[in-house]
Amino acid sequence: MEKNTSERAVTLKDLAKELGIHPSTVSRVLHSDPDSARGAASEATAQRIRELAAEVGYSPDPQATSLRTRRTQLLGVVVPRLSDLVLAIMYEGIEEAAARIGYSAFVTNSRDDVDEQRRKVEMMLARRVDGLIIGDSHLDGDVLPDLRHRAVPFVLMNRRHPGFPSSTCDDTRGGELVAEHLWDKGHRRVCVIAGEPYASTAVDRTAGFVDRWRALGGDIPDDSIVWSRFDTQGGREAAERILAAGTAPTALFAVNDFAAIGAMGALRTHGMAVGADCAVVGYNDTSLAAELPIPLSSVRSPMAEIGRSAVRLLQRVIRGEPVESVRLAPTLQVRESSA
């Protein structure tokens, strides 16, 4: 039998015919793990089968296998956008963890649009994924109860939602860390570039900061909290609004590194020196933060681990085991922007 280079892939039947045995025997051998022959076939037969399979590069047709077993070994992942570095890193964690347990990850962008999210989820289900990792959950979203009602195995990632299992950073704690740091540095007039109000990440980081700030005795009026897009431009616009509003703060907390970078740009435009005139702290400690011309202080969240942990969580859900949400601890990296 030649190594296969033609159109048609080698099938179980081809192997069986070549060896003069029944396809079911080949199947049995190839699906029990090598050491435990488990009565699948005699060791001699098993060896002949495995040798031939390796020689011709046999790879079972996953469509046929799925049709029979009712499992696709596919994990669907829905994120707002992979061009958000934070989600891209989490996805790398997902891909790695999924591969380790025999799944492939299948990812799609929803642009943080609820209609698109619903369409993409349906697309994933139409593809018959074994489970779903939702990375774009909205606090007011209604797709989750529907998924639960349809008994679809799923977990949330990055953003949490009360009542559903999730793998996230402890964003409340992250906000607290920033409040403590800026308070210690003597800042008393601070503003928060808070992100999108529909995302738990934004809400929790902001709430963690504000609550801790007030507990420390600080004052922070509501109009010091400016909701914004998560990206660089959103951060710049939010900072512009803050600086236009009157007395400039001595420190800014942006709940996202990219928003923080945008804010740094706005400060410079207004002739203010980042660090000296106004401290800036970001969130996620993306690889850029440490390398910026003025290195950015940032809350480090274990992004890849959040992705890996989501996979482990989902695996338990698929198996019907009880699960507990995971909230991973953040740490603060202090750099020149707020030193």
Added chain:
Amino acid sequence: MEKNTSERAVTLKDLAKELGIHPSTVSRVLHSDPDSARGAASEATAQRIRELAAEVGYSPDPQATSLRTRRTQLLGVVVPRLSDLVLAIMYEGIEEAAARIGYSAFVTNSRDDVDEQRRKVEMMLARRVDGLIIGDSHLDGDVLPDLRHRAVPFVLMNRRHPGFPSSTCDDTRGGELVAEHLWDKGHRRVCVIAGEPYASTAVDRTAGFVDRWRALGGDIPDDSIVWSRFDTQGGREAAERILAAGTAPTALFAVNDFAAIGAMGALRTHGMAVGADCAVVGYNDTSLAAELPIPLSSVRSPMAEIGRSAVRLLQRVIRGEPVESVRLAPTLQVRESSA
């Protein structure tokens, strides 16, 4: 028939039984497009079928369909890493263009490692994708001839390789644009942060710059070209090497925005003002460039369009039609960093 909320999905057979007709009739109707009944069934029957299908939310099992048709409607995409913003944006273009023609995109990271690349390609083929978009081609790579020999439909994206169809930016032209710009601004002592020598993007951008520079009458010794990683840290390290080497250049061309940002950091560390003391130009014009504290000049490449174009190219390859590589035109965005 109730809307399906149980474990088992509704099948063609279920629909047929409910309507008292044969499954093959249901299949025929559901697969011819609505307006052209094309003798699939009487209009009356067709209508009943479509209504019931919509009512119960029938979605055909793609595994069963694939097994029968020998097509998965899956496009495999291999990229170095989605956490590289450039690839993430290209992937968004791929996803959109693929959906438009009835395919789903299935993406994986290879970390720019040749072994990993081979593994990931094999994984994609084992999943029986209908075609492959290779975004991590190495100039010295040998996986491409093997793929061609096995008659796998594939195209390259972002990085080209002589003899294989690709969708890329005209990187040579991009390098030329930068040379012309810096020359016009009066710079005569320039260095190139050149990226990885195995990537055609790096090689072409650098060659385009150098060749044009010399054609303009400029001098650029070989040790002014410093190979580097594509990321921020790689750019910083390269710039450090350049600054340590002796006479500082008056301009730096980094073949990647992130490398350019790292270089800006290194300049600042050495007390040099970006723009005033040393111009910096990047490549790709990622969303960050315009929003940086010192806005970065950058060659704009049509990233999403490169992805979309790769899909169209691949579709032609899958159909067995002749294809021509696509090289999309770049434009230069001049900003404060080199104004």
Added chain:
DNA sequence: CTGAAAGCGCTTACAG
């Protein structure tokens, strides 16, 4: 216009 049959490539009880 519609039905009946075969078969895509697997897995999995069930015999023997």
Added chain:
DNA sequence: CTGAAAGCGCTTACAG
């Protein structure tokens, strides 16, 4: 230890 059969959910010639 191995074979034979059934069936997962589709599509597609082939009849009539």
